Ligand SMILES: Nc1ncnc2c1ncn2[C@@H]1O[C@H](COP(=O)(O)OP(=O)(O)O)[C@@H](O)[C@H]1O
């Protein structure tokens with residue numbers, strides 16, 4: 001009897017110990033997991049926001065970016081969450097009524113207010129950068145350009161966000177920040193691996209930027225930009241060609257073709273059957289067009305398409321000046337360009353046009369053939385095939401495609417071999433390729449010069465480790481509880 005009581009007491013004591021250990025271990029696991037999860041990633045993800053307005057020559061777009069709070073310095077974490085296209089033309093077109101430029105931004109700014117959590121409004125930086133359209137307006141009339149900028153500034157100041165300024169960015173900034181965006185989004189900066197060059201085609205200017213040999217900086221300092229990002233030095237060649245955006249280039253081409261003063265112009269870069277009356281002022285009012293309107297009493301001419309790709313190539317080539325290079329090598333118009341290096345991402349109108357023409361993955365030769373066929377297609381047929389495409393875009397794709405091929409080959413010196421190094425892109429990991437993201441990252445100091453300290457394990461690593469430790473503890477407990485039953489059975493057998 002005494003023996004049985006002793007066994008019962010032993011069992012009770014055993015159970016109490018097991019229970020105590022179990023509670024202890026479970027509490028420890030819960031505490032461990034909670035701490036790890038909370039330290040590595042807040043359970044309730046808190047985001048911060050930034051807004052950049054891209055005031056381009058043809059239109060303005062409002063980009064909203066977000067990133068996890070307190071993780072600004074971690075590459076590849078800032079991403080675009082929304083883009084709002086402002087209705088109407090670019091802000092430079094408001095030179096007649098400058099006061100209305102600011103009002104045009106209102107609906108997109110209201111959209112941003114509804115998308116960004118209220119408590120973040122006051123700390124959300126807001127920037128506006130204007131590009132080539134405003135550069136041209138400033139060249140024509142500085143006070144009008146100041147009035148337009150003043151109007152957008154007033155509108156943005158009245159928003160609840162943290163307004164950081166509205167300015168005309170330089171062509172160099174536009175090129176360099178486009179390069180930063182492309183390489184940031186493709187995670188190339190943090191890896192310190194090879195970089196991608198950036199090709200941006202707008203309506204009024206075009207930019208080329210790529211990492212080149214440092215010697216180039218001595219040849220042409222104005223084309224050199226240096227960055228120290230995540231502990232790596234980058235020597236960037238960049239150039240922005242003002243007036244070489246596709247809309248201004250069309251004006252240049254038309255000005256050359258209308259010089260004779262004939263009432264109609266036969267244009268090989270437009271489809272057969274295309275015929276439109278154009279005012280001379282639509283061509284000659286741009287500061288990019290140096291020649292004056294032909295001396296005729298008429299105000300307009302008839303623009304007639306003939307759809308001939310090889311003749312179109314000649315028309316387009318005449319826009320470039322290939323003589324007078326005072327450097328070791330040039331692209332065109334006497335601008336220094338070192339040898340092309342590495343892969344390239346071509347975005348904005350490079351993408352819109354090449355994507356429409358279905359030329360994003362063809363060889364250079366095949367692209368030329370397909371474009372020739374497209375240009376020779378009658379205008380009525382083109383309109384029938386694409387009833388939903390804006391007629392202005394549709395009419396100009398043959399011209400724009402021919403210009404792109406010529407700019408990339410005759411201008412920048414891409415060959416049949418290096419053509420394959422170009423990727424036509426719109427977005428990278430959900431964010432638009434363009435200068436805005438790079439501009440914001442730079443102004444908010446979100447890319448550190450030196451590589452940030454990396455934790456010994458990534459977040460996923462901690463979770464995996466915890467999972468296995470928990471699993472191990474679970475089996476340990478299971479083993480203990482099973483073991484606690486074995487001796488009891490054994491002792492009972494012994495008694496019997
Ligand atoms: N879907 C499209 N198809 C063809 N061209 C487009 C399309 N969307 C935009 N574009 C063109 O892309 C260009 C964008 O230029 P923009 O950024 O406004 O000028 P810039 O950068 O020179 O200041 C414009 O020529 C515009 O007409």
Ligand SMILES: [Ca+2]
Nearest residue numbers: 056131202348
């Ligand atoms: Ca642009």
